[in-house]
Amino acid sequence: MLFVVPPLAGHVNPTLAVAAELAARGHQVAWTGPAAALGSLLPAGSLLYPAGDRDAADGHDLGGARWSDLRGIAALRFLWAEALIPLARAMLPGVHTAVETFRPDVMVADQQALAGPLVARRHGLPWATSATTSAEIIRPFDDFPKVGEWVNLRIAALLAECGAPGGWDPRFSPHLVLVFSTPALIGDGGPERTAVCAQDAANGFAGRYPPHYAFVGPAFGARPPVGDFPWRRLDPGRARVLVSLGTLNRAAGARFYPAVLRAADALADRAQLILAAPADLAGDIPPHMLHQEYVPQLQLLPHLDAVLCHGGHNTVCEALAYGLPLVVAPVRDDQPIVARQVAEAGAGVRVRFGRARTDELHQALTAVLDDPAHRRAARRIQASFAAAGGAATAADRLEKLPPGPRPGPSAPGTAPTRNEKGP
DSSP states (O other), rough: EEEOOOOOOOHHHHHHHHHHHHHTTTTOOOEEEEOOOTTTOOTTTOOOEOOOTSSSSSOOOOHHHHHOOOOOHHHHHIIIIIIIIHHHHHHHHHHHHHHHHOOOOOOOEEEETHHHHHHHHHHHHOEEEESSGGGGOOTTTTHHHHHHHHHHHHHHHHHHTOOOOOOTTTSSSSSEEEEEOHHHHSSOOOOOOOGOOHHHTTTOOOOOOOTEEEEEEOOOOOOOOOOOOOGGGOTTTTTEEEEEEESSSGGOOOHHHHHHHHHHTTTTTTTTEEEOOOOHHOOOOOSSSSEEESSHHHHHGOOOEEEEEEEOHHHHHHHHTTOOEEEOOOOSSTHHHHHHHHHHHTEEOOOOOOTTTTHHHHHHHHHHHHOHHEEEEHHHHHHHHHOHHHHHHHHHHHTOOOOOOOOOOOTTTTTSSSSTTOO
């Protein structure tokens, strides 16, 4: 089993548990993607084939400084034009090499690692989509049809550039789509219509999720250690709330963190906020709070009462997996969609990020701590996650995919190329 992933922790983490489950069942697993970033995200001893590192001919700016300053439609356009499409080009030769060397029976490709499906089709490999965010699953561009059309045109241009046939979407496998969430959170409206294959539409699945969409819920795997945490400083007499903007957005919180500190002061007698943020941006931390640049999030969640976050899919699903209500301040990309899902499910409150106000944060935190409806909704989603099965269900579905032909090595003297015709 070959996992094709972008250099993003939130996209890698859910697949770690799936890979571990497959390995425990006797399957060989390997990874391919930008090695400089993945080396610190994968377990020690993982088999990793480099693909798409920043020094490749076609550079990408996934998570770079220019992207971090953008919001809204501008951030989305930048994500596709300057990050995901260039990343696909850069990864293609390395993914070809990984397939030819490792010779997998099945490929698992992240929705943002478009090189994976291109190479899988070239070699006739069955491939599964790893949907580590639910945003693409629920018709995200209904409110912005021109943006959706623009994204589809960028993808079509990539397919043509690579010599691949048109009429298919590398974000959605026709074999299996692993969704690390459940309809209890994201709703049951069904996928974007352009992502539904013709056979599914003919069978009446255009308005619902087709049968090859597997909602497995969150999958928790091993995480790199983050250092010591002052567990003894957790106050058992107050509600405990984690404040986190995730890995890529933490540097964008310069104006958000001061509002959080003021809201924490107003709640100091009843709530202890635990802030995960860079020290140079966090400001002067009052004694009634805890601050650490990085926290052991999965280990900390069972000790919490609520989470205030940026709406990253992993953080949201991890909090809900422990039945915790959320205050969500989305920054960019899929986060507004995830924040809307939380609010519509009743499991939390959405607030503004760019113009965060102390009173707004105070009211939102008070609501999720005091209103039992938010906790009931969170626990309903928690139950759906538990029933979905996580990594074990994902492994079950992957094992049921019929293996494709084992790719052979290139002929002597040939080199990888960037088109679907391959080396």
